[in-house]
Amino acid sequence: MDEDDAALLAAVRDGSARAFNTLIDRHQQAVRAFVRRLTRPADADDIAQETFLAAWMQAGSYKGASGGVRSWLFAIAWRKAKDDHRRRFRLWRRDAAYRDTAAEDRRATPAEDGIALEQALAELPIDQRAAIVLCLGAGFTHQEAAEVLGLPLGTVKSHVLRGRERLRGILGEQP
Amino acid sequence: MTDRLDKAIAELLRKDAPAERDPLFRVRVLERLERVRYRRRLYAALAAAAVFTAIALIGAEAGGSTREGVRVLLVAAALIAVYFVVAPVTQLFLRFGGPSGKN
Numbered sequence: 234m235d236e237d238d239a240a241l242l243a244a245v246r247d248g249s250a251r252a253f254n255t256l257i258d259r260h261q262q263a264v265r266a267f268v269r270r271l272t273r274p275a276d277a278d279d280i281a282q283e284t285f286l287a288a289w290m291q292a293g294s295y296k297g298a299s300g301g302v303r304s305w306l307f308a309i310a311w312r313k314a315k316d317d318h319r320r321r322f323r324l325w326r327r328d329a330a331y332r333d334t335a336a337e338d339r340r341a342t343p344a345e346d347g348i349a350l351e352q353a354l355a356e357l358p359i360d361q362r363a364a365i366v367l368c369l370g371a372g373f374t375h376q377e378a379a380e381v382l383g384l385p386l387g388t389v390k391s392h393v394l395r396g397r398e399r400l401r402g403i404l405g406e407q408p
Numbered sequence: 409m410t411d412r413l414d415k416a417i418a419e420l421l422r423k424d425a426p427a428e429r430d431p432l433f434r435v436r437v438l439e440r441l442e443r444v445r446y447r448r449r450l451y452a453a454l455a456a457a458a459v460f461t462a463i464a465l466i467g468a469e470a471g472g473s474t475r476e477g478v479r480v481l482l483v484a485a486a487l488i489a490v491y492f493v494v495a496p497v498t499q500l501f502l503r504f505g506g507p508s509g510k511n
Contacts, residue, residue, distance in 0.1 A: 250438075254434055254438075257433070257434045257437055258429060258434060261426065261430060261433050261434070262425060262426050262427065262428050262430075265425075265426040265433070266421065266422075266425040266426060269424075269426075270421065278433065278436075281433070282433070282436050282437045282440055283440070285437045286437060286440050286441055286444065289441060290444075350416055350417060350420045351420060354417075354420075365417065366421060369414050369417045369418055369421070370417060370418055370420075370421030370422070371421075397413060397414070400413060400417065401413055
């Protein structure tokens with residue numbers, strides 16, 4: 234799969250539209266799922282589309298990564314989502330203030346776990362959220378997630394640990 | 409407890425994932441790509457037009473006739489038109505039916 238991806242990317246670099254289509258079909262679901270957890274749903278697909286557009290344009294700069302082309306795509310998506318997050322920082326802070334007041338009324342029951350988890354994830358800082366989504370949701374190793382996020386391995390481990398603890402706290406679970 | 413939480417998170421993340429195959433998403437990416445290419449071609453054409461106009465103006469100031477200046481501009485316009493028509497067709501040919509055998 235990974236060798237195929239590298240070959241596909243080489244073909245994309247040479248201008249193959251068919252290879253590009255296959256690359257999109259193969260990775261769109263994972264990339265979109267990742268971006269949806271980092272940004273507003275309305276913007277997620279825009280960012281995912283920009284990710285593949287950047288992949289087309291930067292195909293020549295791919296030098297290989299431990300997680301392969303998939304990691305490379307996620308790294309592009311991460312940078313774009315983070316840029317978007319910065320642009321919307323003021324709006325996000327206002328939303329966060331609203332969520333903080335609303336959070337006091339929330340305590341999860343087992344039936345509400347899904348909703349509560351979703352809200353809890355949204356309350357995590359974007360770095361922690363990304364680390365959680367990659368390691369627990371997308372099956373990345375800590376090392377691969379560190380490469381995608383451009384962070385030291387220890388920071389990613391700490392993000393996953395703290396993010397998990399925070400989620401547990403928000404969900405009202407005892408360690 | 410950690411396992412339960414990890415599983416719950418993993419399930420949540422999978423729950424409302426996008427469709428495994430989504431041709432519409434691909435079409436939108438390709439649409440963006442074409443828009444970027446068109447913009448690039450437009451900028452290149454505008455730059456070329458500016459260069460030819462500058463050459464025509466310099467030629468006129470140096471003593472060339474208006475008719476020669478108009479000729480230069482007509483040639484520039486023709487080259488730009490050819491670029492807009494030929495470049496996309498050439499790209500399509502190379503991508504889908506070209507002799508390179510890349511596809």
